[in-house]
Amino acid sequence: MISAHPGLPEFDYVRPATLAEASQFLASHAAEARPFSGGTDTFVRMRDGFFTPKYLVDIKALEGTKVLSFDAKAGLTIGAAVPMNRVSALPEANKYYPVLVEAIKSVASYQLRNRATIIGNICNASPAGDTIGATLVYNGVLNIHGVDGAKTVAVREFFAGPGKNVLKPGDIVLSITLPVPPAGHAGKYIKLGRNRLSDLAIVGVTALGVKDSSAKSGYRFSLAIASVAPTPFVPVKAEEVLASKPVAAEAVAEAAQVAMDSVTPIDDVRGSASYRKFMVRNLIKRAVEDTLKKLG
Secondary structure, three states: OOOOOOOOOOOOOOOOOHHHHHHHHHHHHOEEEEEEEEOHHHHHHHHHHOOOEEEEEEEOOOOOOOOOEEEEOEEEEOOOOOOOOHHOHHHHHHHHHHHHHHHHHOOOOHHHHOEEEEEHHHOOOOOOOOOOOHHHHOEEEEEEEEEOEEEEEEEEHHEEEEEEOOOOOEEEEEEEEEEOOOOEEEEEEEEOOOOOOOOOOEEEEEEEEEEEEOOOOOOOEEEEEOOOOOOOOOOOOHEEEHOOOOOOOOHHHHHHHHHHHHHOOOOOOOOOOHHHHHHOOOOOOHHHHHHHHHHO
16 A cells, blocks of 8 residues: 555555556446546545545556657647646647647646646546647547547547546546647637636636638637536537627627626636626637737
């Protein structure tokens, strides 16, 4: 048994050698085992008593978890064991996925990002996850290994509630693939927090836009909002407003209002529900306006 920190409960450390071994162990100890890589959120939640697994299963040595590669056709693939700082330092990530890089740099501190991972951010299924919005607007797909072999799940279909996802016992998220975004796209991530470092988002807004002659407005936007619903939220009706009406100040304001009316935030120590709703309207407007300026 290991007690890695005076505030942590004891646990057994398991380091499987193969994907099959890892999935089988997790499936056979479904109520007692938890996979981890960076551990930045896992250990905090264990310390605070949110869960007390008997086994922690280290997935860092498993095939496919350390990949960080870009392909002009397939896109960007990020392994579950790849720290955020490695992703944000990748030239192709900065060139093709600048909104993801912007979101990464908003996460806690540089030191923590040396261990924190994007896959961990997603699997925690926190409505406040900073990088989740970017993986939504870039149409990310999770590559998963389970007891029955390999499968994929779109990030948009992954969340089942606060802290809950659709993974089955034995499932391990090995990586995420972000398709190559449309040429000429632009975007923005805006995080509202109580301070510039380490705080969770009171509201987080991700916007991605591209010129599209098939849309009545001449533009298409993908939007995502953090900390305003049980799961990371995509305001589809606001996206439809931006696609269907000439993109002038009135349409942007209408889309921001529609987004505000769509969210269902809660009151907590970081902010009231009403404050969050108003900030959704303000931040959507700012993010869309900033993106339109970049698109020209």
